[in-house]
Amino acid sequence: MPVLEARHISKSLGGKLIVDDVSLTLDQGELKVLIGPSGGGKSTLLQCIHYLHRPDQGEVLLEGRSAAEMGRRNICAFRQEIGMIFQDFNLFDHLSAENNVAVALRKVKKFSTRAALERARAELARVGLADKARLYPAELSGGQKQRVSIARALAMDPKVMLLDEPTSALDPELIGEVLNVIADLAQGGMTMLMATHQIGFARRLTNEILFMEKGRLTERGSPAELLAPGSNSRAAEFCAKLAQLMGRE
Ligand SMILES: Nc1ncnc2c1ncn2[C@@H]1O[C@H](COP(=O)(O)OP(=O)(O)OP(=O)(O)O)[C@@H](O)[C@H]1O
Ligand SMILES: [Mg+2]
Incomplete structure (x- = not known):
């Protein structure tokens, strides 16, 4: 199938x-x-x-x-x-990279704040952004922003x-x-x-x-x-x- x-x-x-x-x-x-x-x-x-x-x-x-x-x-x-990645990243500008990834884990998957941040950092590391987790979208390049958005999708374990x-x-x-x-x-x-x-x-x-x-x-x-x-x-x-x-x- x-x-x-x-x-x-x-x-x-x-x-x-x-x-x-x-x-x-x-x-x-x-x-x-x-x-x-x-x-x-x-x-x-x-x-x-x-x-x-x-x-x-x-x-x-x-x-x-x-x-x-x-x-x-x-x-x-x-x-x-289903993970969706858009041309223009669709990040929350008021949240750091790690919180952009963590927010759905907390709200949708009901992770604790700590577990969500841990998972978010792991996903950011997977896309080569371990050292950028605390930065905000305005502090990231376009390529980095798109990698945050990919990390965010991956954190939801999409099929x-x-x-x-x-x-x-x-x-x-x-x-x-x-x-x-x-x-x-x-x-x-x-x-x-x-x-x-x-x-x-x-x-x-x-x-x-x-x-x-x-x-x-x-x-x-x-x-x-x-x-x-x-x-x-x-x-x-x-x-x-x-x-x-x-x-x-
Ligand atoms: N909400 C909408 N209302 C009316 N027409 C729309 C709407 N959204 C898209 N269209 C029209 O649908 C057609 C296809 O648009 P779509 O964005 O799906 O194409 P695309 O293949 O993704 O193009 P691109 O390579 O430029 O991204 C276009 O003519 C567009 O103007
Ligand atoms: Mg298009």
């Missing part, structure tokens, strides 16, 4: 169909990468999977349990089992992580430190779905690229299949354009 399955998800926003009949599965330990042009619906799809947007049609199953059949309370529990362009708000020299943390998670067996424009990263770490355009997953396959020179796929064409924009061949 896949850890996560999205079946025929559709979602309209503002009277426009944004996600159009999308299905995908994530097996245990799998990293899939979602690419495609801006406005194609990647963020909306991730938000539907996380039930930030309730899909108009289709269903999301976590370990075989359908979110649609859960009551309000269980939907909260369902959402807690799956959804990452929505986690490096696209970062200066180029900070992207690598965040991608390294994500690569470590992938190698450690975390199940993940990541929207990204980091094609080099995708090529190295994923078995399957999902290409999304105008609300639909129009192509899917291994990087070798989709991105091979001369493959004529839309994905290859899109990646070539991206590379051009970034000034690489």
Whole structure:
């Protein structure tokens, strides 16, 4: 059984169909990468999977349990089992790094203050921030902030992580430190779905690229299949354009 399955998800926003009949599965330990042009619906799809947007049609199953059949309370529990990482970090500015990680442990998982802080420090160490635990978001670089947000998601022991362009708000020299943390998670067996424009990263770490355009997953396959020179796929064409924009061949 896949850890996560999205079946025929559709979602309209503002009277426009944004996600159009999308299905995908994530097996245990799998990293899939979602690419495609801006406005194609990647963020909306991730938000539907996380039930930030309730899909108009289709269903999301976590370990075989359908979110649609859960009551309000269980939907909260369902959402807690999915870690979501946003482009803009979503940290609490008034809390230190360790308290950003500890707060949900205390409030949701009912950890004592001390146990929550201990776990928070361990998760921060895991993302290379042991020495930054007491600092506030304003005192951290973008890459460090994103690593705090990853530590916060990890502290909740998610079954799956959804990452929505986690490096696209970062200066180029900070992207690598965040991608390294994500690569470590992938190698450690975390199940993940990541929207990204980091094609080099995708090529190295994923078995399957999902290409999304105008609300639909129009192509899917291994990087070798989709991105091979001369493959004529839309994905290859899109990646070539991206590379051009970034000034690489
Ligand atoms: N709340 C909303 N109301 C109306 N339209 C919306 C809403 N949210 C998103 N959209 C529209 O849905 C489309 C898809 O947006 P989405 O953010 O999912 O795309 P994306 O693939 O993540 O793009 P990007 O690569 O720029 O992040 C866009 O045309 C956007 O304007
Ligand atoms: Mg987006």
